[in-house]
Amino acid sequence: MSRTSQAKSQPHKLRVYSFLAYCKRPKSYLGKIMLVAFLGTHIPLLALFFYAISATDLSNDLKIRILIVALIATLVGTAITLLALQRLLFPITLVAKTLRQYLEKNQIFQLPTKFTDEAGILMADTLYTITKLDELIRQLKNYDPLTSLPNRMLFQTRLQKAFLEAQQSQKTLALMFLNLDGFANINASLGSEQGDSLLRQVAQRLNSSVREIDLISRIGGDEFAVIHPQIESIEDLTVYAQQILNSLSSQLNLNGHNLYISASMGIAVNSEENSNPKELITQADVALRLAKQQGRNTCRFYSAQMNEKMRRRFQLERDLHSALEDNELELFYQPQIDVLSGKIIGAEALLRWRHPQHGFVSPGEFIPIAEASGLILPIGDWILHTACTQNQTWRSQGYPELCVAVNLSAKQFQQRNLSDLVTNALSATGLQSHQLELEITESLLMEDVQKAIATLENLHELGLMLALDDFGTGYSSLSYLKRFPIDFLKIDRSFVRGIPSDRNDVAITRSVIALAQSLQMHVIAEGVENQAQVDYLTNQGCDRLQGYYFSRPIPANDFAQLLAKNLDRA
Incomplete structure (x- = not known):
């Protein structure tokens, strides 16, 4: 039997309630129940009592006293009964108040849930x-x-809320509007x-692209x-915006239809x-409208700058997508000098981009773009x-053996097959x-130490040399440092710049060299620009020097x- 038919089959059980509901007094449901309880129990009892008194041969004075005692007892009993009924019916009253409070004020009372009888349920x-x-x-x-x-x-x-918090904390807040390119045609x-399926997939990709503290919304x-x-x-914001747009540009599958979509951003x-x-x-x-006017897959700021x-x-x-194929990228090399012999024993390979229109583009500008x-x-x-090919070429030309240093990016270091890629490069050259x-x-290294x-251990087992670059600028723990299979510590140029006149830089470089020696590591100082720095680092026991004092980064030839x-000097 359905719920509707069950409700229709039981209307007779509501007749008494319907009758009492039409009574003007008392108004409350609780009052009606108390009236019924009183009339149903005490009136028959009092009638029986009056009959019993009138039927006896007691004196009128005694009858009156008995009657008064009986009335008092009845009133006390009635009060106790009505109070007990009020308390027993309070769960119904509380449920009614809770519903009314939610409907009128959108507030929820915390009703008790530990009772198992009908009222508790x-x-x-x-x-x-x-x-x-x-x-x-x-949700709706x-x-x-x-x-x-x-x-x-x-x-x-x-x-x-975010705008007020940004004003109070004097921080910068960015608002990004995105609109899919050509969505009307797809639809x-x-x-x-x-x-609709496309919009759901776009929402999932956006959710996985933004930070946890960011809020992404569909506004229409x-x-x-x-x-x-x-x-x-602004530079970080630019990289972040590009990452979001890139997350949308890869292929989507809609029930067998492979689509490439893009978005414009303001x-x-x-x-x-x-x-x-x-x-x-x-x-x-x-800004979004300006971006849409400019073409697909682009972004515009409200500010002209x-x-x-x-x-x-x-x-x-x-x-940059075509720079590699068009041979616009090349490696420059900066020599590393052995402190004891004064000879070149190594070189750092540094990437350069010779743009056909803009000339040399700063690595600080295009490498973050390549990362993002x-x-x-x-x-x-x-x-x-x-770098491996060039080093092998120099060796075949009769030059002394060198160790060429290559910088690894974060994305490269996170590759699971990094050891295989390095092995392939060594084998191929x-x-x-x-x-x-x-x-x-x-x-x-500190992003995920273990x-x-x-x-690092996998790379070290291949026989490679490993160097910790820009040492001292991060927050690595010495307890971790001793666990890293590192061959060289590179003192950052920011600490070399001030020696020997700056006491803080002197103290830091001395400490780094002493630390490396205690851990049986070699030290390379980069950013060396004058003889005073050479003399100081040599006296402190630095192993290799690198900087403009010896040579700028230069092409392979x-x-x-x-x-x-x-x-010739040798």
Whole structure:
């Protein structure tokens, strides 16, 4: 039997309640129950008592006294009964108040759930139902039903809060608006069902691309918004924006249809030009419209100055895709000098990009772009093979054996097959493993210490030289340092610059050299620019020196000439 038919088959059980409900007095349900209890128990009892008194031969005075005692006892009993009924019926009253409080004020009372009788079950079920109903209402009110992302209403609430926090903490907040390129055409050709599936996949990719403290929302159609608090710099924001766009550009599959999509982005940053969240929204929307006008897969800032930085960055990324194939990338080499002999015994390979329009592009500008776009992996592999090939070429030309140092990026170091890639480079070029040095930054190792130790041990087993680059600029623990299979510590140029006049730099370099010696590691000082620095580092026991005092980074042919002069001096 269905629930509806069960309810229809039991209307007679509501007749008494219906009759009492039409009575004007008492008004409350509790009062009606108490009246029924009183009339049903005490009136028959009093009638019987009066009859028994009247039927006896007692004196009138005694009858009156007995009657008074009986009435008092009845009143006391009635009061106790009514009080007990009130307390027993309180769960029903509390359930009614809880429902009314939720309906009128959207507040939920915490009903007790530990009782197992009918009243206890009623309270527990009421609380559960209201809680679930409230969750459903909040979900429908604040979240997009298609993607489960926060909707425009919740987005505006969160933006208001984030904007005020940014003002109070004097931090920079960025608002990003994204709009899919050509979504209307996809929707028209594949149908709205496939369009909805596409939006869900886009939402998943965006969710996996943003930081935990960021808020991503679907604010309408194919438009999304990202609240990005606490940005460090425009450069970091630019890299972050590109990472988000890149996350959307890879292939999607919609029921057998392979699609490549892209998005346009508009960015506004809180400043004196926007005193409230509404103005920030307007600026981000204007920037998005400008980006859409510019073409697919692009980004615009509301500020003209920021737009120029973003435009150059996007242009460089596009050009960087073809730079490797067009032979625009090359390696320069900076010599490393043995302190005792004064001879060149090594070189650091440094990447350079000779852009056809812009000339030499600073590594500090294009390497972060390569990192963010993933191009650093093929470029890094090319660097490894090119450096090994060049070192082997110098050896075949009769120059003394050298150890060439290659910098590893974070993405390269995280590759599971890094050892295989290095082995392939050595095998393909015929270079001996001890003639290759890999430089890893201190901060990179501290991201996951145990994994870093395992990776370093695998590389060390190949016979490679390993160097810890920029030592002293990070926060590595000495307890970890002694576990790293490192051959060289490289003193960062920022500490070398001030010696021998700066007491702090002197103290730091002396400590690093002493530490390395105690751990049986060699020390390379980079950024050496004058004879005073050479003399000090030599006296302190530094093993190798590198810097402009000896040579700038130079092309391979010029480096060969430097090696030839080095041979002549020998």
